[in-house]
Amino acid sequence: MEVDKRITTIQNEVKRTLQNAECGHDYSHAVRVCKNAEQIAKTEGGELAIIQAAALLHDVSDEKFSNGNTIIGLKLTENILKKAKFKAAEIKKIIEIIQNISYKGGFNSNGIPSIECAIVQDADRLDAIGAIGVARAFHYGGFKNRELYNPEIEPQDFANADEYRKSNGPTLNHFYEKLLKLKYLMNTPTAKEMAEPRHQFLLQFIDEFLKEWGK
Numbered sequence: 001m002e003v004d005k006r007i008t009t010i011q012n013e014v015k016r017t018l019q020n021a022e023c024g025h026d027y028s029h030a031v032r033v034c035k036n037a038e039q040i041a042k043t044e045g046g047e048l049a050i051i052q053a054a055a056l057l058h059d060v061s062d063e064k065f066s067n068g069n070t071i072i073g074l075k076l077t078e079n080i081l082k083k084a085k086f087k088a089a090e091i092k093k094i095i096e097i098i099q100n101i102s103y104k105g106g107f108n109s110n111g112i113p114s115i116e117c118a119i120v121q122d123a124d125r126l127d128a129i130g131a132i133g134v135a136r137a138f139h140y141g142g143f144k145n146r147e148l149y150n151p152e153i154e155p156q157d158f159a160n161a162d163e164y165r166k167s168n169g170p171t172l173n174h175f176y177e178k179l180l181k182l183k184y185l186m187n188t189p190t191a192k193e194m195a196e197p198r199h200q201f202l203l204q205f206i207d208e209f210l211k212e213w214g215k
């Protein structure tokens with residue numbers, strides 16, 4: 001694949017910006033999401049540079065990491081895109097993708113504005129399931145000092161994004177609350193297909209986990 005210089009600039013900037021990020025949302029996550037997105041785009045189309053830029057930058061502005069402040073991160077994202085010499089209209093499109101892909105407990109209901117957005121959202125969701133998904137969930141749980149599992153705490157149905165974000169439940173509950181739903185939420189047929197073995201892996205993992213726990 002021919003390398004777009006603008007994407008190389010973005011790679012370097014994202015790497016620098018996410019240096020101290022929590023490992024589940026670090027530069028390697030951005031790279032994996034970008035690879036997933038490139039694979040989906042091969043069959044689903046969309047403008048490749050827009051997809052790559054949005055995939056690499058999607059977590060730079062995550063409000064989880066700036067105490068709910070989305071403005072700082074979005075400004076940073078915009079500056080990186082300007083530095084890489086994306087045009088104003090492209091920057092607008094990329095920012096729009098980033099603002100619309102977040103899961104937020106399934107309450108981010110602005111809709112999917114473009115095929116590029118659908119692809120990047122699917123690519124991000126693929127990285128939340130499978131073996132990487134398991135590793136990221138427990139890593140995030142550790143970061144928040146959550147219990148691995150507690151049979152006395154049932155998985156929850158959250159009423160809104162805020163409740164979802166504030167939940168302190170054990171990490172295994174997150175599998176039921178979010179991860180096992182993702183396969184059904186894929187926008188594109190290609191991502192749905194890619195999700196299948198990863199979904200099966202989650203089921204197998206839960207099964208083995210509960211067996212070893214002694215349920």
Ligand code: ADP
Nearest residue numbers: 024101102103104105128136137140141171174
């Ligand atoms: P988004 O950033 O798309 O809104 P989330 O913040 O819900 O999505 O989750 C991003 C990733 O962070 C998840 O896929 C998972 O790996 C991890 N994560 C988020 N919340 C939890 C949680 N309560 N328990 C374990 N992992 C979590």
Ligand code: NI
Nearest residue numbers: 029058059124
């Ligand atoms: Ni992400």
